[in-house]
Amino acid sequence: xxxxxxxxxxxxxxxxxxxxxxxxxxxxxxxxxxxxxxxxxxxxxxxxxxxxxxxxxxxxxxxxxxxxxxxxxxxxxxxxxxxxxxxxxxxxxxxxxxxxxxxxxxxxxxxxxxxxxxxxxxxxxxxxxxxxxxxxxxxxxxxxxxxxxxxxxxxxxxxxxxxxxxxxxxxxxxxxxxxxxxxxxxxxxxxxxxxxxxxxxxxxxxxxxxxxxxxxxxxxxxxxxxxxxxxxxxxxxxxxxxxxxxxxxxxxxxxxxxxxxxxxxxxxxxxxxxxxxxxxxxxxxxxxxxxxxxxxxxxxxxxxxxxxxxxxxxxxxxxxxxxxxxxxxxxxxxxxxxxxxxxxxxxxxxxxxxxxxxxxxxxxxxxxxxxxxxxxxxxxxxxxxxxxxxxxxxxxxxxxxxxxxxxxxxxxxxxxxxxxxxxxxxxxxxxxxxxxxxxxxxxxx
Amino acid sequence: xxxxxxxxxxxxxxxxxxxxxxxxxxxxxxxxxxxxxxxxxxxxxxxxxxxxxxxxxxxxxxxxxxxxxxxxxxxxxxxxxxxxxxxxxxxxxxxxx
Amino acid sequence: xxxxxxxxxxxxxxxxxxxxxxxxxxxxxxxxxxxxxxxxxxxxxxxxxxxxxxxxxxxxxxxxxxxxxxxxxxxxxxxxxxxxxxxxxxxxxxxxxxxxxxxxxxxxxxxxxxxxxxxxxxxxxxxxxxxxxxxxxxxxxxxxxxxxxxxxxxxxxxxxxxxxxxxxxxxxxxxxxxxxxxxxxxxxxxxxxxxxxxxxxxxxxxxxxxxxxxxxxxxxxxxxxxxxxxxxxxxxxxxxxxxxxxxxxxxxxxxxxxxxxxxxxxxxxxxxxxxxxxxxxxxxxxxxxxxxxxxxxxxxxxxxxxxxxxxxxxxxxxxxxxxxxxxxxxxxxxxxxxxxxxxxxxxxxxxxxxxxxxxxxxxxxxxxxxxxxxxxxxxxxxxxxxxxxxxxxxxxxxxxxxxxxxxxxxxxxxxxxxxxxxxxxxxxxxxxxxxxxxxxxxxxxxxxx
Numbered sequence: 001x002x003x004x005x006x007x008x009x010x011x012x013x014x015x016x017x018x019x020x021x022x023x024x025x026x027x028x029x030x031x032x033x034x035x036x037x038x039x040x041x042x043x044x045x046x047x048x049x050x051x052x053x054x055x056x057x058x059x060x061x062x063x064x065x066x067x068x069x070x071x072x073x074x075x076x077x078x079x080x081x082x083x084x085x086x087x088x089x090x091x092x093x094x095x096x097x098x099x100x101x102x103x104x105x106x107x108x109x110x111x112x113x114x115x116x117x118x119x120x121x122x123x124x125x126x127x128x129x130x131x132x133x134x135x136x137x138x139x140x141x142x143x144x145x146x147x148x149x150x151x152x153x154x155x156x157x158x159x160x161x162x163x164x165x166x167x168x169x170x171x172x173x174x175x176x177x178x179x180x181x182x183x184x185x186x187x188x189x190x191x192x193x194x195x196x197x198x199x200x201x202x203x204x205x206x207x208x209x210x211x212x213x214x215x216x217x218x219x220x221x222x223x224x225x226x227x228x229x230x231x232x233x234x235x236x237x238x239x240x241x242x243x244x245x246x247x248x249x250x251x252x253x254x255x256x257x258x259x260x261x262x263x264x265x266x267x268x269x270x271x272x273x274x275x276x277x278x279x280x281x282x283x284x285x286x287x288x289x290x291x292x293x294x295x296x297x298x299x300x301x302x303x304x305x306x307x308x309x310x311x312x313x314x315x316x317x318x319x320x321x322x323x324x325x326x327x328x329x330x331x332x333x334x335x336x337x338x339x340x341x342x343x344x345x346x347x348x349x350x351x352x353x354x355x356x357x358x359x360x361x362x363x364x365x366x367x368x369x370x371x372x373x374x375x376x377x378x379x380x381x382x383x384x385x386x387x388x389x390x391x392x393x394x395x396x397x398x399x400x401x402x403x404x405x406x407x408x409x410x411x412x413x414x415x416x417x418x419x420x421x422x423x424x425x426x427x428x429x430x431x432x433x434x435x436x437x438x439x440x441x442x443x444x445x
Numbered sequence: 446x447x448x449x450x451x452x453x454x455x456x457x458x459x460x461x462x463x464x465x466x467x468x469x470x471x472x473x474x475x476x477x478x479x480x481x482x483x484x485x486x487x488x489x490x491x492x493x494x495x496x497x498x499x500x501x502x503x504x505x506x507x508x509x510x511x512x513x514x515x516x517x518x519x520x521x522x523x524x525x526x527x528x529x530x531x532x533x534x535x536x537x538x539x540x541x542x
Numbered sequence: 543x544x545x546x547x548x549x550x551x552x553x554x555x556x557x558x559x560x561x562x563x564x565x566x567x568x569x570x571x572x573x574x575x576x577x578x579x580x581x582x583x584x585x586x587x588x589x590x591x592x593x594x595x596x597x598x599x600x601x602x603x604x605x606x607x608x609x610x611x612x613x614x615x616x617x618x619x620x621x622x623x624x625x626x627x628x629x630x631x632x633x634x635x636x637x638x639x640x641x642x643x644x645x646x647x648x649x650x651x652x653x654x655x656x657x658x659x660x661x662x663x664x665x666x667x668x669x670x671x672x673x674x675x676x677x678x679x680x681x682x683x684x685x686x687x688x689x690x691x692x693x694x695x696x697x698x699x700x701x702x703x704x705x706x707x708x709x710x711x712x713x714x715x716x717x718x719x720x721x722x723x724x725x726x727x728x729x730x731x732x733x734x735x736x737x738x739x740x741x742x743x744x745x746x747x748x749x750x751x752x753x754x755x756x757x758x759x760x761x762x763x764x765x766x767x768x769x770x771x772x773x774x775x776x777x778x779x780x781x782x783x784x785x786x787x788x789x790x791x792x793x794x795x796x797x798x799x800x801x802x803x804x805x806x807x808x809x810x811x812x813x814x815x816x817x818x819x820x821x822x823x824x825x826x827x828x829x830x831x832x833x834x835x836x837x838x839x840x841x842x843x844x845x846x847x848x849x850x851x852x853x854x855x856x857x858x859x860x861x862x863x864x865x866x867x868x869x870x871x872x873x874x875x876x877x878x879x880x881x882x883x884x885x886x887x888x889x890x891x892x893x894x895x896x897x898x899x900x901x902x903x904x905x906x907x908x909x910x911x912x913x914x915x916x917x918x919x920x921x922x923x924x925x926x927x928x929x930x931x932x933x934x935x936x937x938x939x940x941x942x943x944x945x946x947x948x949x950x951x952x953x954x955x956x957x958x959x960x961x962x963x964x965x966x967x968x969x970x971x972x973x974x975x976x977x978x979x980x981x982x983x984x985x986x987x988x989x990x991x
Binding site: 048049052053054055056057058059060061088090092094097098099100149151277279280281284285286287 | 603604605611613618621623624625627722723724725726727729730731757758759760761835836838839841842843844845847848849868871872873876880
């Protein structure tokens with residue numbers, strides 16, 4: 001497949017935009033007081049007139065959901081709109097009790113953000129068009145000729161994050177989705193658990209002749225995909241399928257496709273036809289939102305550190321990027337590590353990080369981690385203690401890291417941590433870190 | 446907004462409204478007359494006029510994220526004509542797979 | 543003891559307090575009268591024999607737990623709401639019980655009561671005439687002494703117009719004064735629940751009971767101006783008379799009755815000033831575009847899955863408005879229709895704001911004519927829509943409107959409409975109450991046997 005793509009890519013360019021839905025972790029639903037803690041509950045036990053769409057029921061905005069949507073917006077560098085409105089998206093489906101979904105369209109809460117991704121394709125900035133607030137639908141199960149409906153999920157708060165069509169391949173999409181998941185988890189607004197459906201991926205895929213500036217006259221929506229792997233596979237399959245059709249001179253029309261994981265194929269779900277005129281209009285049951293600047297700043301101040309920043313900080317103290325990514329992937333791991341490093345010599349930070357990751361981050365507390373770490377390092381009879389040998393290796397490291405040395409000499413004392421990391425790597429972690437550090441500092445002064 | 450013709454068939458489909466041929470004819474005629482009448486709003490000068498969607502002074506009126514009692518399953522399903530094992534049931538929904 | 547049914551709400555409460563009669567006697571008297579007259583008037587769709595407090599008639603678009611809710615439509619046949627509307631909770635907290643659910647135009651869409659999918663309600667003053675709509679059954683119940691008071695809903699005149707045509711008092715509160723929670727929405731940005739009563743003093747009392755935010759209607763205004771329990775003097779009150787409400791189309795006899803009423807208010811110390819509401823001529827078009835758009839969305843929940851029957855069971859007017867509204871919102875027309883109408887709505891609202899710089903209340907007719915014959919306008923929807931010309935603007939502006947009986951034309955009641963500034967129910971209630979203290983029109987009863 002990779003071969004095929006690289007040959008076809010000479011004449012065709014893939015264009016992808018991504019929409020990701022995130023169910024935020026409020027206590028109650030978006031517009032009613034029903035408990036949002038519905039996972040595993042009996043069907044239709046978390047409902048009320050509002051989320052069942054009974055005659056006369058009206059929505060009422062959940063403050064917490066709005067705050068969480070703003071947090072997501074801020075984490076993505078969005079502007080928070082001073083004037084924002086809910087609108088109704090009108091369509092008929094049995095999982096949509098009111099016959100419309102309360103969503104945002106012309107006046108979204110958060111607009112114009114970015115996410116940086118980094119991979120074999122290089123560093124890339126993905127533009128976020130918007131992050132808006134909406135509500136979830138009920139859950140359908142199709143059995144034979146019948147459809148079973150559970151409205152427990154109906155009305156849960158969903159934030160939809162929409163990118164510009166900035167992606168050119170499935171790798172970028174996968175990295176973006178992973179990065180977004182990491183951010184969402186780190187700011188604590190959702191578990192972003194894909195299996196539970198907290199996070200759902202959609203990609204709009206089209207291809208155009210290489211060099212063409214205009215977007216293709218169609219796009220295919222890939223919907224309801226619940227893993228990073230599958231979204232990549234689905235996109236790869238879809239791109240190949242579209243190129244084949246276009247090369248045969250066929251026209252592709254706007255439509256929605258699902259992904260069959262077993263067959264590893266996309267399949268037609270819904271033709272985009274006239275029935276998709278959503279007739280958005282301002283939700284007359286809800287007053288406008290107008291979030292004051294001070295309120296936004298308050299929320300901004302309360303935001304947890306973002307993973308990108310956390311990773312950069314760990315790198316500064318000598319932890320390799322790869323290890324840093326693993327440690328920052330969970331708040332718990334990160335907190336344990338942060339606490340542990342306050343109790344050790346700075347030279348031990350990089351080895352501790354590597355140790356923590358190698359043991360599968362099993363330690364449940366900083367104390368437990370340090371105890372294990374020390375017992376293991378002390379047991380190491382093979383540890384390199386010889387100053388002559390260490391000096392030799394340290395000189396090698398200094399010779400290979402001119403830029404780091406320059407940084408160090410210009411005052412960035414933390415740069416020494418990177419050198420220790422390199423030295424540990426060279427000795428496969430066997431060097432006595434404290435001795436190694438002393439030698440490095442001496443050589444550099 | 447000059448001469449507007451309603452495509453009743455298309456609109457009825459959007460509105461999920463089953464109409465008989467007779468009804469289609471009647472509504473076509475009546476709605477053409479109504480649209481002909483409402484056309485005169487076109488002549489109002491609304492340059493620099495903001496639309497009114499909500500007449501209240503309300504802004505940022507939100508509720509606290511505290512749970513209230515839900516309906517019981519029985520209450521929720523009381524008016525449902527087709528139900529099974531606590532689920533609401535409807536005829537098969539079109540979805541390819 | 544059938545004279546108990548003739549008491550106003552205020553008199554009823556005082557009688558109960560003084561133990562002149564019991565709630566059993568009170569409800570018994572009403573139930574007896576309903577049994578006798580309802581087959582002729584079709585005011586009630588459902589009667590609650592268990593009613594045991596101050597008996598109220600509730601428009602059957604408002605949910606009462608455990609009592610059938612039809613909204614005047616076949617689509618809801620068999621539906622029993624599992625919850626009470628906020629207004630019902632509030633009434634119950636004030637010793638009120640629901641005596642029954644009253645007839646209406648299907649989903650509150652109509653001006654004559656004839657769009658009900660059930661037996662049509664009739665005007666107690668002449669059963670060959672329409673009672674007005676859409677709160678037809680509620681107005682009839684009050685006019686025929688079939689309840690102590692009633693609740694209706696008003697989206698474009700549905701409380702004021704039937705109150706006028708039946709010779710009773712009807713108050714549409716400011717939008718946001720009363721929680722709409724539990725009343726099936728017709729046009730959410732316009733709907734308000736309000737009282738239909740025998741006197742203005744009764745309307746003041748009921749408003750006091752039902753007003754206020756409830757954490758359920760996000761548009762209910764948290765701190766509306768407070769009400770005072772008694773009318774304030776109207777000496778020096780400036781009454782604006784809009785020239786557009788006395789133009790072509792207003793029945794001459796009705797005009798005469800209204801002018802007499804205005805003179806009476808002058809005798810009582812008020813002053814009249816001419817005002818202009820120049821965008822009145824666009825109110826019907828503006829209203830029908832916005833209302834129908836909202837209707838098309840509000841009635842989308844009727845799919846027969848969670849309650850009720852399938853969508854073929856909508857009546858003709860509901861279908862007509864769903865089609866019009868779906869069209870006005872559809873791709874390519876939204877800007878020209880919906881947004882354009884929302885802008886004209888701003889101008890209509892500004893008309894009132896300008897007029898209220900010159901006056902304290904605005905007065906005029908509720909309806910251009912008195913009650914018309916059953917069947918007269920039903921096949922011509924546009925003519926029917928045009929009969930709402932004097933009530934629609936206030937709905938679009940969100941301001942309060944009161945209909946007060948002020949005389950008769952050809953033996954049928956005429957109502958005086960009093961419009962107030964946003965959230966200023968106080969002034970129109972005071973003008974209405976002082977007018978009633980000096981006139982007897984509200985004491986006239988239809989000759990029913």
